[in-house]
Amino acid sequence: MSFGEQLRKDFGTVTLALIPVAIVINLVVGQIVSALNLPLFLDSIGTVLVGILAGPWAGLVTGLLTNLIWGLISSPVAAAFAPVAGVIGLVAGLCARYGLFRNWWKAAISGVLIGVAASFTAVPIRVFMFGGITGSGADFITAYLLATGSSLFGSVIITVLSTNVPDKVVTALVAWAIARALPQRFLARFPRAEAVTPSPQG
Amino acid sequence: MTLYIPGDGFLYRRHPVTKLVFMLCVAFLAFLGPGRWTPLLIFLAALLPLALFSGLVRPYGGALWRILAPLAFFLFVLHGLFNPAGRTVLFSVGPVAVKLEGVVFAALMTSRLLCVLGASLLFVFTTPPSALMLGLAQHGAPPWLTYVIGATLQIIPHMRARAAAITAAQQARGLETTGSLRVRARALMPMVTPLVLSSLVDAEERAIALEARAFRSSRPKTSLTELADPPVERVARQACVVCTLLLIGAGQWL
Amino acid sequence: MIRVEGLTYTYPFAGQPALRDVSLTVAAGEFVAIVGANDSGKSTLCYALTGYIPHHFHGAMLGSVQIAGMDSRSTPLAELVTVAGLVFQNPVNQISGARFTVYEEVAFGLENLGAPRAEMAARIDEALALVGLEGVADRSPYALSGGQQQRLALASILTMAPQVLVLDEPTAQLDPLGSRDLFAAIHRLSRRGATIIMAEHKLEWIARFADRVIALAGGQVVLDGAPREVLASPLLEQHAIGRTRFTQVAARARALGLTSSDALLPVTLEEAVDFFRPILPKAINA
Numbered sequence: 228m229s230f231g232e233q234l235r236k237d238f239g240t241v242t243l244a245l246i247p248v249a250i251v252i253n254l255v256v257g258q259i260v261s262a263l264n265l266p267l268f269l270d271s272i273g274t275v276l277v278g279i280l281a282g283p284w285a286g287l288v289t290g291l292l293t294n295l296i297w298g299l300i301s302s303p304v305a306a307a308f309a310p311v312a313g314v315i316g317l318v319a320g321l322c323a324r325y326g327l328f329r330n331w332w333k334a335a336i337s338g339v340l341i342g343v344a345a346s347f348t349a350v351p352i353r354v355f356m357f358g359g360i361t362g363s364g365a366d367f368i369t370a371y372l373l374a375t376g377s378s379l380f381g382s383v384i385i386t387v388l389s390t391n392v393p394d395k396v397v398t399a400l401v402a403w404a405i406a407r408a409l410p411q412r413f414l415a416r417f418p419r420a421e422a423v424t425p426s427p428q429g
Numbered sequence: 430m431t432l433y434i435p436g437d438g439f440l441y442r443r444h445p446v447t448k449l450v451f452m453l454c455v456a457f458l459a460f461l462g463p464g465r466w467t468p469l470l471i472f473l474a475a476l477l478p479l480a481l482f483s484g485l486v487r488p489y490g491g492a493l494w495r496i497l498a499p500l501a502f503f504l505f506v507l508h509g510l511f512n513p514a515g516r517t518v519l520f521s522v523g524p525v526a527v528k529l530e531g532v533v534f535a536a537l538m539t540s541r542l543l544c545v546l547g548a549s550l551l552f553v554f555t556t557p558p559s560a561l562m563l564g565l566a567q568h569g570a571p572p573w574l575t576y577v578i579g580a581t582l583q584i585i586p587h588m589r590a591r592a593a594a595i596t597a598a599q600q601a602r603g604l605e606t607t608g609s610l611r612v613r614a615r616a617l618m619p620m621v622t623p624l625v626l627s628s629l630v631d632a633e634e635r636a637i638a639l640e641a642r643a644f645r646s647s648r649p650k651t652s653l654t655e656l657a658d659p660p661v662e663r664v665a666r667q668a669c670v671v672c673t674l675l676l677i678g679a680g681q682w683l
Numbered sequence: 684m685i686r687v688e689g690l691t692y693t694y695p696f697a698g699q700p701a702l703r704d705v706s707l708t709v710a711a712g713e714f715v716a717i718v719g720a721n722d723s724g725k726s727t728l729c730y731a732l733t734g735y736i737p738h739h740f741h742g743a744m745l746g747s748v749q750i751a752g753m754d755s756r757s758t759p760l761a762e763l764v765t766v767a768g769l770v771f772q773n774p775v776n777q778i779s780g781a782r783f784t785v786y787e788e789v790a791f792g793l794e795n796l797g798a799p800r801a802e803m804a805a806r807i808d809e810a811l812a813l814v815g816l817e818g819v820a821d822r823s824p825y826a827l828s829g830g831q832q833q834r835l836a837l838a839s840i841l842t843m844a845p846q847v848l849v850l851d852e853p854t855a856q857l858d859p860l861g862s863r864d865l866f867a868a869i870h871r872l873s874r875r876g877a878t879i880i881m882a883e884h885k886l887e888w889i890a891r892f893a894d895r896v897i898a899l900a901g902g903q904v905v906l907d908g909a910p911r912e913v914l915a916s917p918l919l920e921q922h923a924i925g926r927t928r929f930t931q932v933a934a935r936a937r938a939l940g941l942t943s944s945d946a947l948l949p950v951t952l953e954e955a956v957d958f959f960r961p962i963l964p965k966a967i968n969a
Binding site: 244266 | 430431432460496499500502503504506507508510511512513525534535538541542545546549550553558561573576577578580581582584585588589592596606610613614616617618620621622624625626628629630631632633635636639640644645
């Protein structure tokens with residue numbers, strides 16, 4: 228299938244109906260997690276799901292729009308991190324396309340890849356736009372690292388990786404568990420359903 | 430829905446894309462423009478007066494404080510105390526010392542964020558979502574993009590209500606949501622899974638509804654309403670971009 | 684208007700066909716009701732009559748469906764929806780989400796069809812009046828009741844002026860008031876000569892207003908005829924379709940020997956009155 232054809236298939240009507248739902252899942256699940264006082268963000272489950280079910284480009288769009296819309300609703304600074312969210316969807320889609328969501332430990336690996344990619348996209352934004360600050364408790368880690376002699380960049384990299392990678396691993400596992408719970412005939416309606424079906428070798 | 434606050438005035442009557450361009454130009458100038466005082470200058474000379482004339486000072490100040498205060502706090506503490514470039518000690522607090530260069534850096538970053546946030550808030554406060562979507566569509570945004578933005582905004586309250594209902598139902602069945610970390614972590618999937626699965630089913634049905642409304646038709650789409658986009662604004666947008674580029678260029682080479 | 688020939692359809696990954704060798708025709712202006720137990724294929728047939736089968740659901744389709752002269756297999760879905768409109772059960776999921784007021788929501792279909800702006804106001808007003816939603820034109824679609832949302836879905840489809848209207852159990856999720864208002868709107872449409880195909884459980888209503896009733900069981904057509912023929916047939920019980928209250932009471936009276944054993948059972952109130960008038964004195968004394 229040519230790139231153009233695949234893109235048209237990825238962005239069919241079902242995907243277009245899925246993306247708003249996924250964006251809202253990102254926002255609402257993030258709030259559930261916050262209400263449960265869990266030490267995670269889990270605000271990208273929808274993005275990863277779209278990456279799995281509809282491919283990397285749909286995942287990219289979902290991530291970008293999540294932050295842009297959050298900027299319209301609550302905090303415009305969130306829009307600055309749209310590229311990070313976009314990368315999450317993109318990498319999730321690529322992992323799925325290469326079979327990395329077929330079982331739980333492959334999904335965990337995908338989570339690590341997503342977390343690392345997201346972190347490396349986030350760090351330059353954090354450092355150049357926000358002086359390395361997140362405005363949250365993670366800044367204490369950065370402070371400690373700075374105080375013990377690390378550079379600003381280095382401190383931020385470590386802080387961002389340590390908060391992002393575990394979060395994305397859990398995100399990937401949750402998304403995998405949900406995609407796996409979908410019945411085959413329902414899954415078939417999405418453009419990239421074959422990413423979820425376990426291959427014969429497992 | 431969004432942070433939009435109904436009102437009237439100069440800003441409210443401008444085309445959304447004009448405000449968007451202005452906001453982006455200010456954002457770029459704040460970070461790439463010449464001089465350390467530029468961001469603060471823009472805020473005091475342009476943004477704050479605009480907020481004043483639009484009758485938005487209260488919510489403006491409130492939002493700026495809500496979003497910036499935590500960032501500013503950590504910026505000043507972190508950089509004042511630990512910025513590697515810090516040398517000149519201003520005063521000491523126990524074992525740590527607050528240094529001038531760090532404080533200056535924090536002040537600069539805060540003023541940049543103030544400027545960018547100030548411009549974005551002006552945009553969001555004065556632009557209703559429907560006008561934004563219409564304005565973007567008029568300037569070539571693909572229909573699927575404006576659809577996704579509008580649909581997301583409308584589904585949010587709907588989904589929040591459903592999440593609350595699922596939480597209540599699960600709690601009635603004995604789900605514990607307070608207590609140790611293990612207990613709370615176990616509460617996650619029972620709350621998230623039904624929400625996501627039911628939403629996916631809805632999305633599938635909504636796709637059928639979209640087809641039924643000929644959304645995928647290849648006929649060129651028309652529009653019920655139209656937003657005025659006077660030539661004056663068109664020129665103003667171009668002037669804005671040119672000035673921004675010139676100023677940034679000047680800052681880099683002079 | 685609609686011609687179905689030998690339609691057999693199996694959903695992807697399904698063990699057996701949802702529709703088996705279904706053939707029927709619907710003439711312009713007819714109001715056809717489709718009855719059947721759950722899983723009898725009613726929804727599947729509705730999707731096949733509007734082109735979602737095969738285009739949206741894929742799966743294996745044998746036979747043919749002609750909609751207003753277009754073959755459903757070879758015509759793209761985007762064109763089929765301009766001649767065949769579909770309203771389905773869930774009121775909320777039929778809100779496109781693209782627009783913030785009821786008025787604009789109705790306009791959405793017209794915008795997608797490329798209708799000239801000058802025409803829109805008249806067409807939208809007409810559609811809203813037909814379903815009785817003129818008063819809420821400025822409200823958010825999400826702020827309406829279920830019944831109102833369903834009427835909004837109907838208006839949004841009607842404004843596109845389809846030649847055939849297909850409704851898949853439109854009152855299934857509505858309260859009695861909502862159902863009543865929706866049925867009233869559908870009846871108005873039928874009286875104006877619209878071609879309507881409606882899958883429904885509420886037998887008493889279709890007994891009064893449908894021109895024809897088709898009964899489905901196990902994906903096959905088991906009955907196809909006038910309401911009185913179909914709804915009074917003993918086959919309905921056999922296929923778990925149920926009967927109207929009037930039919931049930933009359934069947935009881937017939938079983939008790941109060942009428943001859945081949946008396947035609949009523950399906951509507953008027954027919955029931957005619958059925959019982961001669962036997963009422965006998966029934967009281969029995």
